[in-house]
Amino acid sequence: MPALASSARFLLKSLADFIFPPICYGCDSEIEAGLVCEACRLDLFTHELAVCPECGRPCTRTAETCGQCEEKFSLTRVRALGLYVPPFDKLVQAFKYSGKTKVGELLGQALAALVRQDEVLSAADAVCPVPLHPARMRERGFNQSLLLAAAISMSTGIPLVEFLVRKKNTPTQTLKTRPKDRRKNLERAFRIKPDAGVDGKTVLLVDDVMTTGATLDQAARELLKGGAASVLGVVIAAAHAGGRPSPS
Ligand SMILES: [Zn+2]
Ligand SMILES: [Zn+2]
Numbered sequence: 001m002p003a004l005a006s007s008a009r010f011l012l013k014s015l016a017d018f019i020f021p022p023i024c025y026g027c028d029s030e031i032e033a034g035l036v037c038e039a040c041r042l043d044l045f046t047h048e049l050a051v052c053p054e055c056g057r058p059c060t061r062t063a064e065t066c067g068q069c070e071e072k073f074s075l076t077r078v079r080a081l082g083l084y085v086p087p088f089d090k091l092v093q094a095f096k097y098s099g100k101t102k103v104g105e106l107l108g109q110a111l112a113a114l115v116r117q118d119e120v121l122s123a124a125d126a127v128c129p130v131p132l133h134p135a136r137m138r139e140r141g142f143n144q145s146l147l148l149a150a151a152i153s154m155s156t157g158i159p160l161v162e163f164l165v166r167k168k169n170t171p172t173q174t175l176k177t178r179p180k181d182r183r184k185n186l187e188r189a190f191r192i193k194p195d196a197g198v199d200g201k202t203v204l205l206v207d208d209v210m211t212t213g214a215t216l217d218q219a220a221r222e223l224l225k226g227g228a229a230s231v232l233g234v235v236i237a238a239a240h241a242g243g244r245p246s247p248s
Pocket of ligand 1: 024025026027028029036037038039040041087
């Protein structure tokens with residue numbers, strides 16, 4: 001009987017694939033199987049973006065600096081898989097807003113690969129997700145950054161530690177938010193947990209998207225205030241890199 005049930009399931013799946021062929025989550029092209037096409041998989045695992053030599057923000061390999069160096073930034077080094085353009089924006093949206101956890105797992109693997117091949121990031125003492133406010137967590141049902149941080153921790157062996165809590169449910173930061181308002185929105189947004197044990201540690205902060213960097217910056221400030229030796233960062237996508245803001 002179970003064999004019959006499983007062949008029925010297989011037939012149904014084949015029929016569904018015939019009517020609705022699988023579509024790449026990164027670019028909408030038809031694929032044979034899986035989540036993304038070969039081109040998007042390559043994008044995920046080639047790590048096109050480098051780091052700005054002046055300030056540590058993500059930066060294209062051809063640009064001399066990121067173009068935002070003058071704004072204060074508390075992290076030493078931030079890596080991103082790519083710019084917030086296809087396929088990265090589509091993949092983030094599928095994961096974050098449509099709850100496609102399989103896409104999240106793939107993004108987690110790609111981030112883990114990036115951390116493993118970066119000498120500085122892979123030497124961190126702890127991996128820490130940017131926390132969600134409890135109200136936002138209830139709405140979404142999961143913290144995307146925690147899932148990504150867990151994948152990195154599992155793959156690299158760097159311990160996962162949730163040092164921070166979010167005290168303020170800040171509005172989503174967009175490129176249209178003025179820098180001054182962004183900072184104001186985020187003031188005292190994060191608190192370090194009592195007895196977090198961050199003293200002297202190099203912490204790798206994990207978030208999904210770096211829009212302006214203000215969120216990562218505030219979280220890093222709190223960690224440094226708590227005694228962290230330095231703070232690094234890794235994100236799926238960066239909205240800016242080398243003075244070329246993405247269209248969104
Ligand atoms: Zn694709
Ligand atoms: Zn810079």
